[in-house]
Amino acid sequence: MRDPSLAPVIRALTAEPTERELEGMAPALAELRARGAHLSTGPRRRMMFATAFGAKLGATLGGVAAGLVGVGTVVLVSTHLPSGAQLPAGLDGPAQPRPAVVSSTATDRGPDANGPAKHGLCTAWRARSNNPGSQGNADGSVAFSNLVEAAGGADKVAAFCADVLKPRASGNQGGGNGHGNGHGKATGKATGKATGKATDKAKKQPGDKPTDKPTDKPTDEQGDERGDDTPTGTATGTETTPTSPKTPATPTTTPTTTATSPTALTGTPVPQGSGTVEPGQTVGP
């Protein structure tokens, strides 16, 4: 049906890629690496944990990792393990690979409170309990319910969190927590994998804007970061420590109880561009 005279055109349009068309991958690759650097610690660290904590843990991690191959979120396992041999209590116990933690397809289950997200959740929980002006500890977010559930009850959260909330000597700054680089490159977003997907963001920080997307320019949909102009939009990723939700790079505003947390990036749904910290929104980290 197609006009035969079109054949040469179609052929030319669909010709094999030329060398020139295959140049220029470097910046994209660099961006990928940068994103990865803000991601977790990666395989090397994972191995380190494996040897440090013994076969069981190694097996757990390995098992989780293996199970994740097809899902592409292997890195998350070691994301929030604090350095200095501190493991969230539940890690080698009931913390078998959980879909919520592992899945790269966002199922709204919120972060796994027994897994790497524990630290962040506990931090957020403590911050909120220290700041009664906000919603207190009662909170309908999936994240906090997960925490409560993992702890065995709202009143047990303190105990449950005790082991992660002591000050960390090693100051594990990064812990893969997307660093203080508030201006996310969506590197922050990547870390979000650790705690379930992007949707979690909304849950964990009730006072924050539900999704960063809408806070960017209205034309954005899908994965488009018009937000590359205002990178923090997505960069906040669903990090676990929503301690200073409003302050992109300087966790100063809120009385952050987590001194050491590399929070800056995390949980800052308010993109640089918009700049305002709505007072009413102090979720209070």
Next chain:
Amino acid sequence: MAVHTGAVIGAEFETVLAGARNGDEAAFARLWRDLNPPLLRYLSLGGDTADEVAAETWLTVVRGLDTFTGDELGWRAWVFTTARRRTVDAARRRGREAGLSRKTASGWVATVRDCADDVVDTLSTQEAVALVRRLPPLQAEVVLLRVVAGLPVSEVADVLGRTPGAVRVAAHRGLRALADLVAPGGVTLAEAAAFRE
């Protein structure tokens, strides 16, 4: 007409995508090489900003890598949709109001109505794209998204924010116009070449 430039990744797509998300550079390279040439060809519609916009597109894609879910077609559609948005940004940066009342309009397409050099015997890719640029913007976009990006009608409709029906009509008209450019009055390239000798 489901011809496309470059290899389609096919059944391995899920794995490759997961790998890229995981930071695997080889996997990402595969995704990149698969789409960059089509991307450039498509973006040529916008004039000399193609390289710049392609680079911006990839940055956006990498940053948003975790947000994407879907199969290979969805992936392609997403990348091209992103590309269109970046062209708008580029046009604005250059002080050109792309004239988009909707983000979906084809105002960014810098078609060239009159072209001094006409069809040559063996068409290079660039020449072919130049021909397409002589079409009305919507037709130009549709033709390239169908042919170069290899997107089916429904995906093209999504990328452009049009109905599938409109896409089909534009494709049909675009191809017909293209044929006329190539072989005015039904004279094929080969025949035209013969006349010139």
